[in-house]
Amino acid sequence: MDPLSSLLSGIRAEGSVVSHAVLTAPWSITFADAAPLTIVSVLRGGGTLLLADGTERAIAAGDTAVVRGPARFRLADEPATVQRPHPAYEINCFTADAACAGEELDGIHWGTGPEGATALIVGAYRASGHRHERLLRALPPVLVITEDAEVCAWLESSAADAARLSAGSQALMDRLLDWALVCTLRAWFDRAGADAPGWYRGLGDPVLGPALHAFHGRPAESWTVASLAAQAGVSRALFARRFTELMGRPPLAYLTECRMDDAEALLADTDLSIAQIARNVGYADAFGFSAAFKRHKGLSPSTFRARAA
Numbered sequence: 001m002d003p004l005s006s007l008l009s010g011i012r013a014e015g016s017v018v019s020h021a022v023l024t025a026p027w028s029i030t031f032a033d034a035a036p037l038t039i040v041s042v043l044r045g046g047g048t049l050l051l052a053d054g055t056e057r058a059i060a061a062g063d064t065a066v067v068r069g070p071a072r073f074r075l076a077d078e079p080a081t082v083q084r085p086h087p088a089y090e091i092n093c094f095t096a097d098a099a100c101a102g103e104e105l106d107g108i109h110w111g112t113g114p115e116g117a118t119a120l121i122v123g124a125y126r127a128s129g130h131r132h133e134r135l136l137r138a139l140p141p142v143l144v145i146t147e148d149a150e151v152c153a154w155l156e157s158s159a160a161d162a163a164r165l166s167a168g169s170q171a172l173m174d175r176l177l178d179w180a181l182v183c184t185l186r187a188w189f190d191r192a193g194a195d196a197p198g199w200y201r202g203l204g205d206p207v208l209g210p211a212l213h214a215f216h217g218r219p220a221e222s223w224t225v226a227s228l229a230a231q232a233g234v235s236r237a238l239f240a241r242r243f244t245e246l247m248g249r250p251p252l253a254y255l256t257e258c259r260m261d262d263a264e265a266l267l268a269d270t271d272l273s274i275a276q277i278a279r280n281v282g283y284a285d286a287f288g289f290s291a292a293f294k295r296h297k298g299l300s301p302s303t304f305r306a307r308a309a
Helices: 003-008 080-083 133-137 149-161 169-195 198-203 209-218 225-231 236-247 251-269 274-280 286-296 301-308
Strands: 019-023 028-031 035-045 048-051 057-060 061-070 073-076 088-091 097-100 109-111 118-124 142-146
Touching: 003 169, 003 198, 003 209, 019 169, 028 118, 035 048, 035 057, 035 169, 048 080, 057 061, 061 169, 073 080, 088 198, 118 169, 133 274, 198 209, 198 236, 209 225, 209 236, 209 251, 225 236, 225 251, 236 251, 251 274, 251 286, 251 301, 274 286, 274 301, 286 301
Parallel strands: 019 109, 028 088
Antiparallel strands: 019 118, 028 073, 035 061, 035 118, 048 057, 048 073, 061 142, 088 097
16 A cells, blocks of 8 residues: 555545535635544635634635644635624534524535535545544645536536435545545645655655555565665665655655554554554564654553553
């Protein structure tokens, strides 16, 4: 499994309510999920994202925005709307709760009218454990990618189908949201260039790519710089130099960091013994693993597990 797939495996739309909102100005939406990630796709019209730190980001038709949580944030037709009376929504995708002026709204399809100038798909992601935290550290507070008109039309058609609450509509929208997140993040990382995380840039590198895929596919193996270089078909010295230049740290430092992050997730989210976790992340015995974990995380594995629980 490549690094992005591994990190995304810890964050899913499973069980969330994905809403199709059709709105006529003036309007504002408060996102109150405290979700690790929220995604907003603008199918028609547009608005302004208002983040908790004061950031304002305009989004228009074709834009998909991913907002990093857990702070509450707003989306309004324009910034001034939040200062005056207007149709105001608070949406909590995890509890299927959307309220307007104290009145409960029904179903997946909601808003001020079917002919509203702005149409959105909004949804929030659940975290299943701690694996996603490394992904969040690589993201800005908000990122925006623009889609073409054909994709927007298809998304709106899918949302309208789900709004009819026919068989499988929840699964359809959950998978649609997962698909949208993967596509949006890949597009953003591709465009970020040097600002993309090293592990993402390394996947596309002809020297580092084969070694990174091998390590992330088989993390329990006893990898060395020499064995990683062999995967790339280059000398040990060339591999180590190229790795440090592109990834910002030596190969073994990167391997240890990834193993400790994986161990952290396994300690918090599973009942595996420390010896089993040690083997899963590439250590021959629990003693060596425990020493490495405490050195990097500041706590012994057992202490970390107790605090996580």
